[in-house]
Amino acid sequence: MNKIEIEQASAASRARILRLLRIHGRLARIDLARLIGLSPATVSSITADLMKDGLVREVPGEEGQAGEGERARGRPKVLIDLVADAACVIAAKISINEIQLALGDFTGAVRAVETMHLGTREIAAEALIERLGEAIADFRARLTRGRGPCLGVGMALQGIVGKSSVLTWSPAFSLRDLPLVDPVAARVGLPVILINDANAIALAIHDRPAYAEIANLGVVMLGAGVGMGLILGGQLYTATSGAAAEFGHTKYHQGGPLCMCGKRGCIESYLADYAIHRDASTLFDLPGGEVQHPSEDQMRSIVARADQGDPRAVELYSQIGRVLGFGLGNLIALVSPDLVIVTGPGVRAWRHIESRMRRGLSDAVIGTLLANTRIEPMSWDEDLVFRGAFGQVLDRQPG
Amino acid sequence: MNKIEIEQASAASRARILRLLRIHGRLARIDLARLIGLSPATVSSITADLMKDGLVREVPGEEGQAGEGERARGRPKVLIDLVADAACVIAAKISINEIQLALGDFTGAVRAVETMHLGTREIAAEALIERLGEAIADFRARLTRGRGPCLGVGMALQGIVGKSSVLTWSPAFSLRDLPLVDPVAARVGLPVILINDANAIALAIHDRPAYAEIANLGVVMLGAGVGMGLILGGQLYTATSGAAAEFGHTKYHQGGPLCMCGKRGCIESYLADYAIHRDASTLFDLPGGEVQHPSEDQMRSIVARADQGDPRAVELYSQIGRVLGFGLGNLIALVSPDLVIVTGPGVRAWRHIESRMRRGLSDAVIGTLLANTRIEPMSWDEDLVFRGAFGQVLDRQPG
Numbered sequence: 001m002n003k004i005e006i007e008q009a010s011a012a013s014r015a016r017i018l019r020l021l022r023i024h025g026r027l028a029r030i031d032l033a034r035l036i037g038l039s040p041a042t043v044s045s046i047t048a049d050l051m052k053d054g055l056v057r058e059v060p061g062e063e064g065q066a067g068e069g070e071r072a073r074g075r076p077k078v079l080i081d082l083v084a085d086a087a088c089v090i091a092a093k094i095s096i097n098e099i100q101l102a103l104g105d106f107t108g109a110v111r112a113v114e115t116m117h118l119g120t121r122e123i124a125a126e127a128l129i130e131r132l133g134e135a136i137a138d139f140r141a142r143l144t145r146g147r148g149p150c151l152g153v154g155m156a157l158q159g160i161v162g163k164s165s166v167l168t169w170s171p172a173f174s175l176r177d178l179p180l181v182d183p184v185a186a187r188v189g190l191p192v193i194l195i196n197d198a199n200a201i202a203l204a205i206h207d208r209p210a211y212a213e214i215a216n217l218g219v220v221m222l223g224a225g226v227g228m229g230l231i232l233g234g235q236l237y238t239a240t241s242g243a244a245a246e247f248g249h250t251k252y253h254q255g256g257p258l259c260m261c262g263k264r265g266c267i268e269s270y271l272a273d274y275a276i277h278r279d280a281s282t283l284f285d286l287p288g289g290e291v292q293h294p295s296e297d298q299m300r301s302i303v304a305r306a307d308q309g310d311p312r313a314v315e316l317y318s319q320i321g322r323v324l325g326f327g328l329g330n331l332i333a334l335v336s337p338d339l340v341i342v343t344g345p346g347v348r349a350w351r352h353i354e355s356r357m358r359r360g361l362s363d364a365v366i367g368t369l370l371a372n373t374r375i376e377p378m379s380w381d382e383d384l385v386f387r388g389a390f391g392q393v394l395d396r397q398p399g
Numbered sequence: 400m401n402k403i404e405i406e407q408a409s410a411a412s413r414a415r416i417l418r419l420l421r422i423h424g425r426l427a428r429i430d431l432a433r434l435i436g437l438s439p440a441t442v443s444s445i446t447a448d449l450m451k452d453g454l455v456r457e458v459p460g461e462e463g464q465a466g467e468g469e470r471a472r473g474r475p476k477v478l479i480d481l482v483a484d485a486a487c488v489i490a491a492k493i494s495i496n497e498i499q500l501a502l503g504d505f506t507g508a509v510r511a512v513e514t515m516h517l518g519t520r521e522i523a524a525e526a527l528i529e530r531l532g533e534a535i536a537d538f539r540a541r542l543t544r545g546r547g548p549c550l551g552v553g554m555a556l557q558g559i560v561g562k563s564s565v566l567t568w569s570p571a572f573s574l575r576d577l578p579l580v581d582p583v584a585a586r587v588g589l590p591v592i593l594i595n596d597a598n599a600i601a602l603a604i605h606d607r608p609a610y611a612e613i614a615n616l617g618v619v620m621l622g623a624g625v626g627m628g629l630i631l632g633g634q635l636y637t638a639t640s641g642a643a644a645e646f647g648h649t650k651y652h653q654g655g656p657l658c659m660c661g662k663r664g665c666i667e668s669y670l671a672d673y674a675i676h677r678d679a680s681t682l683f684d685l686p687g688g689e690v691q692h693p694s695e696d697q698m699r700s701i702v703a704r705a706d707q708g709d710p711r712a713v714e715l716y717s718q719i720g721r722v723l724g725f726g727l728g729n730l731i732a733l734v735s736p737d738l739v740i741v742t743g744p745g746v747r748a749w750r751h752i753e754s755r756m757r758r759g760l761s762d763a764v765i766g767t768l769l770a771n772t773r774i775e776p777m778s779w780d781e782d783l784v785f786r787g788a789f790g791q792v793l794d795r796q797p798g
Contacts, residue, residue: 160767169767176767215639230733232631239735240614241771246732251725251763253652261765326650330729333645334629336638364650366660368559368568368575372640 013038013046018055018082019395022108023207026059026081047080055086055106082107087397088147090136090190091389093197094157095224096120096172096293099132101139102383104390105147110382112143120172121292128173129180133187140188151397152191154389155180156200158225163242165194171225171260193392197221198245199236200388202229205341205378206236207391218337220247220328222346223380224293225260226268230335248272250330252323267327271320273299273346280305283312296345306352317352324353325360332365332373343378350377412437412445417454417481418794421507422606425458425480446479454485454505481506486796487546489535489589490788492596493556494623495519495571495692498531500538501782503789504546509781511542519571520691527572528579532586539587550796551590553788554579555599557624562641564593570624570659592791596620597644598635599787601628604740604777605635606790617736619646619727621745623692624659625667629734647671649729651722666726670719672698672745679704682711695744705751716751723752724759731764731772742777749776 013036020035021027027035033043050056061077084105091102097120103112118131136153144150159170167178185192202219205211217231226248230237238244248268249261256265257275269275277294280286280302289298305313328340342350354377361370412435419434420426426434432442449455460476483504490501496519502511517530535552543549558569566577584591601618604610616630625647629636637643647667648660655664656674668674676693679685679701688697704712727739741749753776760769 169765228733232636233634235632237631237734239771240737241735243768243771244733244735246735246768249732249764249768250729254725254759254762263763263765265763326653330649331733333648334627334643334730334733335636336640336643336645338639360653363653364662364664365648366568366662369642369645369648372638372642 010046013042014050015395015397017043017046017050018397021056021080021082022391022394023212024209026061026079028061028077028079032080055083056080057083084109085146086148087151088144088149089151089390089393090140090144090153091386091393092132092136092153092155093383093385093389094120094132094155094170094172096158097290098293099135100383101135102386102390103139103143103147104386104394106394108387108390108394110386110390111147113383113386114139121174123173123175125175125178128175128178129183129187132180133184136184136188140190150190152193152393153184153188154200154393155184155192155194156197156385156389157194158197158227160243160246161194161196161199163238163240167194168243191393191396193389193396195389195392196227196229197385198227199229199238200392201227201343201384202231202388203236204384204388204391205343206231211339211341214338216335216337216339218245218247218331218335218340220340220342221344222271222342223344224273226271226346227344228331230337232335247327247331250327252326267323270323271327271346276302276316276320276346276349279316280313283316296348299345300348303349303352306349314352317349318356320349321353321356322360325357326364328357328375329361329364332361332369336369336372338373340373340375341378342375343380343384345380347377347380409445412441413449414794414796416442416445416449417796420455420479420481421505421790421793422611423608425460425478427460427476427478431479454482455479456482483508484545485547486550487543487548488550488789488792489539489543489552490785490792491531491535491552491554492782492784492788493519493531493554493569493571495557496689497692498534499782500534501785501789502538502542502546503785503793505793507786507789507793509785509789510546512782512785513538520573522572522574524574524577527574527577528582528586531579532583535583535587539589549589551592551792552583552587553599553792554583554591554593555596555784555788556593557596557626559642559645560593560595560598562637562639566593567642568660590792590795592788592795594788594791595626595628596784597626598628598637599791600626600742600783601630601787602635603783603787603790604742605630610738610740613737615734615736615738617644617646617730617734617739619739619741620743621670621741622743623672625670625745626743627730629736631734646726646730649726651725666722669722670726670745675701675715675719675745675748678715679712682715695747698744699747702748702751705748713751716748717755719748720752720755721759724756725763727756727774728760728763731760731768735768735771737772739772739774740777741774742779742783744779746776746779 029043033040058078059081061079084107086106089104093100100115160168162168165181167180181192181194198221219229221227228245228247230245249266251265252267253265257269259266259269428442432439457477458480460478483506485505488503492499499514559567561567564580566579580591580593597620618628620626627644627646629644648665650664651666652664656668658665658668672693
């Protein structure tokens with residue numbers, strides 16, 4: 001290798017070590033070496049550099065946490081950990097009429113979230129870019145002090161993101177084919193990436209050590225819309241166009257309810273928050289509020305009716321389970337993932353959905369095929385869209 | 400490289416050259432070198448060995464067929480071609496109550512086909528293996544003389560083939576989880592592979608130079624069943640289990656007609672030959688014949704009614720188009736292939752299916768997504784199942 005190649009290889013190893021620490025948390029050097037496939041001596045040399053740069057630090061290991069090799073040699077237990085405030089990153093999650101900005105630290109943890117309302121559906125492109133740029137610049141000025149350099153902005157939203165980072169279509173906008181990335185980057189003076197929200201979640205989950213080895217993983221996000229991130233052969237599948245895994249726009253019934261995409265009978269038009277709220281409004285006198293993007297409180301008040309045993313609410317969630325089972329049946333027939341994780345705020349009603357969903361699945365698909373796919377809910381304690389967007393920005397850093 | 404590594408590399412290059420000649424037909428050495436990424440000298444050395452072994456031969460090039468480099472140097476136009484009778488291969492295509500055996504030559508061309516009837520649906524495992532082994536041995540003894548050594552048998556069938564080459568499920572059998580490969584190989588004394596019929600077709604099509612560069616390709620086979628082979632990222636996608644792309648068992652309507660898989664409303668239960676014949680029997684007094692596996696003549700007689708403008712037949716095919724469009728809509732939403740090829744004997748009625756299929760698609764899926772996928776029929780002049788099965792056996796030869 002010549003000097004440039006050696007520098008490139010070293011930069012790549014630095015980046016991989018930072019990524020491993022972000023995914024696994026603090027690790028002994030010997031375990032880092034095993035995970036990355038380099039000699040302990042090389043890893044020690046790289047971590048020494050990273051320490052000098054203030055990106056990682058040594059921390060005392062607790063009982064049972066040090067690497068096996070280190071224990072065996074009776075050395076003191078020392079682990080390497082990321083310095084959380086070595087750098088920071090911003091995520092912008094754009095939903096219908098709402099923008100959430102989140103601050104992430106160098107470990108990828110969420111440190112602050114702010115929500116602003118913006119009438120996204122009727123906004124013009126220039127106004128959108130100006131408001132978004134202003135909001136991000138203001139958020140950065142107020143919140144990143146003392147948190148190291150800001151590495152970039154990960155924008156995530158429901159909709160179709162083309163390969164060239166153009167926002168092709170989103171239910172949040174009437175705008176189409178919007179080149180969001182470069183104009184926002186120019187305004188905020190930071191690198192900007194754009195990612196579909198469900199893809200961000202799928203990447204955040206596939207990053208976890210427990211799921212990293214699953215070759216074919218589908219992650220369904222139930223919430224404002226119904227999204228999916230699809231990992232095939234260990235990689236995010238984005239088709240040639242950038243737009244794939246539009247699970248929410250597979251069909252339940254051609255003559256079904258109107259979907260935000262403008263077509264009828266998409267499973268999103270039964271399963272998304274706006275759809276559940278629309279159907280619940282038909283059954284109950286609901287208190288006023290947002291109907292296109294109902295709040296978590298609004299949605300929880302519908303779940304509460306089912307919790308209390310109201311048969312109309314129980315039946316409503318049962319119908320939702322049937323539609324979800326039908327959709328998952330098509331996914332399993334076509335792609336047969338090893339695991340499907342159902343997550344997003346919509347899992348709030350899982351207990352009322354699951355049994356009818358599983359019955360729907362076994363009505364639809366032969367057992368031989370069903371047996372290849374596990375289906376698991378994942379509670380929505382943390383907004384994994386932020387995690388995924390942070391991760392995409394942090395992964396692009398040279399270290 | 401040590402001696403063993405050099406031999407392995409050389410064997411791999413021999414195999415790749417044979418494969419390129421099978422796919423492209425006769426080629427100049429200079430074009431072979433370009434396609435394979437080796438020096439012309441290395442290619443000349445390997446082709447000399449292959450000539451000595453009687454696997455390839457030189458043939459005079461016609462005008463415009465020699466490689467550009469050779470023309471430029473004013474050399475005589477000499478092409479390298481496979482020796483068709485250097486070796487042969489057998490394919491066994493197993494359908495409901497029917498087995499077809501085909502003989503392929505070293506170029507992968509079909510040289511003979513024989514059809515035998517066998518009550519597959521009620522047969523026991525031992526009897527099936529015995530009859531299949533006998534039939535293949537007899538076919539080989541009668542037909543392969545003078546065609547070089549027989550390299551192996553490619554068995555193709557409708558149904559689910561597991562990763563370990565176990566026949567998991569097929570509508571042709573009531574048997575389940577049948578380890579067909581090893582027992583048949585032991586009986587016939589040849590290597591045997593087992594492949595899903597639609598996967599065989601997809602591989603045969605993706606082998607063609609015109610389609611080889613398409614990263615994400617769906618091939619729908621309409622015929623005795625409705626199958627699909629899915630190429631994703633340039634590779635056949637078979638999930639972890641071996642069973643994927645069961646397009647025929649995605650759903651049109653949960654309360655729909657009974658499918659051979661035992662569930663209701665699979666799109667196969669509207670689109671497969673048995674389904675079209677069942678529905679046509681409801682409308683017309685059809686002549687007697689097979690109902691589970693109707694013949695090509697039986698199926699053509701139904702198409703003929705639509706050709707003649709019988710409004711009931713026209714409406715039947717229009718309904719079929721709607722269901723196909725609906726199914727393709729789900730495929731496009733989930734996988735968004737660059738190209739979907741619709742082929743198999745069922746394309747016989749394409750002219751009566753297509754317009755309603757396209758209308759169904761645009762009813763179902765937003766234009767932004769539809770724009771990423773071309774849909775094309777491919778006429779079923781040749782049984783590509785044989786081509787694909789031959790190719791799988793020939794590709795496994797060390798050359």
